[in-house]
Amino acid sequence: MEKGLSLSPGGGVVNNVRSPFVRRHICTAIAVVLMGPLAAHAYPGDGDEAATSAQGQAQTTQSTDAKTSTSPDKKPVELGTVMVSANKRSERLQDVPMAVSVMSDTQLERQHAVNFADYATQIPGMNFISSGEGQTQLVLRGITSGSGQPNATVGTYIDDSPYGSSTVYSAGSVLTPDIDPSDLQRIEVLRGPQGTLYGSNTLGGLVKFVSTPPDATQASGRLSADASSVDGGGNGFGVRAMGNVPLIKDQLALRVNAYSRTDPGYIDNVNTGDKEVNEVKVDGGRAQLLWTPNAMWNVRLSALAQNLNSDGIGNGGVDVDPNTLRPIYGDDKQWRAAGTGLFKLKYRLYDLSINGDFGWAKLVSTTSYGTLRLNENVDATQAYGPLLNPAFGIDNGGYSIAQRIALNKTTQELRLQSPTDQAWEWRVGVFYTQEKTTDTQDVMSFDALTGTPIALPTLASLAIGPAKFTEWAGYGDLTWHATDKLSVQVGARYSSDDTTYKQTGDGALTGPSDFQTRSKDHPTTYLFSPSYKITPDTMTYLRIASGFRPGGPNVGVPPGLGAPLSFGPDKLTSYELGLKSLFLEHRMSVELAAFYIDWKQVQLTTSTGGFSFLGNGGKASSEGLEASWRYSPVAGLTLWANATYTKAELKADTPPGGLYGYKGDTLPYVPKWNGNLGVDYNFPLGEGWSGFVGGNYSYVGSRESDFNAVPSPRIHLPSYSNIGLQAGVNRANWTVTLYAKNLTNQRGITSTAALTLDPTASPYQASYQTPRTIGISASVDF
Secondary structure, three states, rough: OOOOOOOOOOOOOHHHHHOOHHHHHHHHHHHOOOOOOOOOOOOOHHHOOOOOHHHHHHHHHHHHHHHHOOOOOOOOOOOOOEEOOOOOEEEHHHHOOEEEEEEEEHHHHOOOOOOHHHHHHHHEEEEEEEOOOOOOEEEEEOOOOOOOOOOOEEEEEEEEEOOOOOOOOOOOOOOOOOOOOOOEEEEEEEOOOOOOOOOOOOOOOEEEEEOOOOOOOOOOEEEEEEEEEEEEOOOEEEEEEEEEEEEEEEOOEEEEEEEEEEEEOOOOEOOOOOOOOOEEEEEEEEEEEEEEOOOEEEEEEEEEEEEEEEEEHHHHHHEOOOOOOOOOOOEEEEEOHHHHHEEEEEEEEEEEEEEEOOOOOOOEEEEEEEEEEEEEEEEOHHHHHHHHHHOOOOOOOEEEEEEEEEEEEEEEEEEEEEEOOOEEEEEEEEEEEEEEEEEEEEEEEEEEOOEEEOOOOOOEEEHHHHHHHEEEEEEEEEEEEEOOOOOEEEEEEEEEEEEEEEEEEEEOOOEEEEEEEEEEOOOOEEEEEEEEEEOOOOOEEEEEEEEEEEEEEOOOOOOOOOOOOEEOOOOEEEEEEEEEEEEEOOOEEEEEEEEEEEEEEEEEEEEOOOOOEEEEEEEEEEEEEEEEEEEOOOEEEEEEEEEEEEEEOOOOOOOOOEEEEEOOOEOOOOEEEEOOOOEEEEEEEOEEEEEEEEEEEEOOOOOEEEEEEEOOOOOEEEEEEEEEEEEEEEOOOEEEEEEEOOOOOOEEEEEEEEOOOOOOOOOOOEEOOOOOOEEEEEEEOO
């Protein structure tokens, strides 16, 4: 391997030439008011308490009632009970001794929220770093090392099955599953480490997509269509369908949903003249079969598929000057070589859940098999062109990195847990996962103006993997209900991780490589959480919890060069004090949480002798306050808001030879302030008609971008906001909605990255939140 060029631990040939992941006043006011998200509807449970058909129908009815409320009675009403499965039990949100947020199906539908960018900033403590759809890193409570972080710090579950990579070998932090929320019951966000119950890669927390279960009591269906237009860009369209069929009355039911949508583009390529190159097409669906032979047993089998395709989003955002952040070619313009930008991503997940109730305990078995396929072609001309074109004596030489990632993951979890109505409540479980990853990368050469191939010697051709990760884990927790007010929970998890990694390759930029390495780790996590109910509707709790990410063999580091062949797990411990309260006859809720997180042995990029690799040694902390509030002053009207203060910073200088960060520097892309305000109002119109209006305001404070690979100031990203509005009417089973996103057309930056080999030189690419989007949707239930 040639000195001065390095392999990226995240899988890129060179860190800063892949996609950006691989290459106060308003909040103060909100904090005084305090606010939280719209409640989800009551849910009969999933995982250990899978819904029966009748329960599924009850949930569907309740959700529909919420959408079509026409009551003329303006007397105050209760907020309603929110049920969650965050603790792998179905329980009232108010009774869960940790910070959990919920986005309901109605809230997602009315806002026409189709991906993380539409709703992530509405959740306390959550931020995201994104260079486009399908390329988003989720951040909870400030736990991130930046856009180049190769492994996720936020876990993702679909129902009771984990999805996504646990390792650094398949761009795990970037390829976060962004599931279309059609036919979801709710999205749960668990804030704070979940290492004991959910295992690795939940340092910051967990996002859980909860689907609507089949209903064996009656047939039902739903059809919807929508159209939208983005300012300065193109048009979008979408269709969705759902059908539920009882196969055996009260015992066996099938539920199927499918969708196809086009998300409009708005970025133009000034080199090729192509318009709206970041247009994205998404299609997929889910089928579920639920069998409830008797009151003791139920079995759910499901299959999920989603495809995301674009000819341009692999090339990131808009070209800007890193010193001023002003666009070089104009708003929403980029220069990219012809024939580059391809981005295709496929999710597949198949899972089987079996639940048995023996009276004295419940047995839960969850088996899943998931796959991920990525095919992308990213322009690297502005990085390699100045170096290679003079060397080969060619003009207009273009270069790109063609990358293909394949991930196959199998999981099995078994757990046994006691009933909840006894003084000593217990749970024990075992977990197994095996994932296999292959990642091939080739540097391509062609004419930058036409895309016609140019025959040059092999520049780089790498086979990163196969990497095989195997984990066995055992966990358990015990809750002592000392009185009807005081409970104390303790838990622990022991994991045994084994990773093997192989790499082969050749090329002028990388040199030959052919080696295999292996790494083993045995991380342990724990949980201690006493809680006290001051009243049946007011609870305070203390939660001390830990989490980890697996270590593994280093990418691109052959033996015998003095660099470490492996890196270890990074770990953190979180200390959280919280309060949850319902009052005013259950018409108002308040939630408060204060946290301090100590993050040690942080996995950071470093280098030696021209080789880039992952190492441990970084220290960081995150501390903050989260406050949320929700209020229903009269029937049909709901107000909510939340505010978050986060101070996330390095506690020591970064290790020599890698990224340049110093003690006291803030962690990348973490704002000190986030805030959210919202309102939703349902009202009668007479003669069978009803209406609804609502809006949402989100604020993201200023941030610092990634740590630099050379000693230089970081890019300061200004704050931004987003206003969304929606209004609609209902009649019988029909609903029509008008909606607007980013109403004031704010240009909030969600990520930046250098396009050249010099990390301080122009141009940079900046990714922005989607410009103002206006749309209409219509749906019918039957």
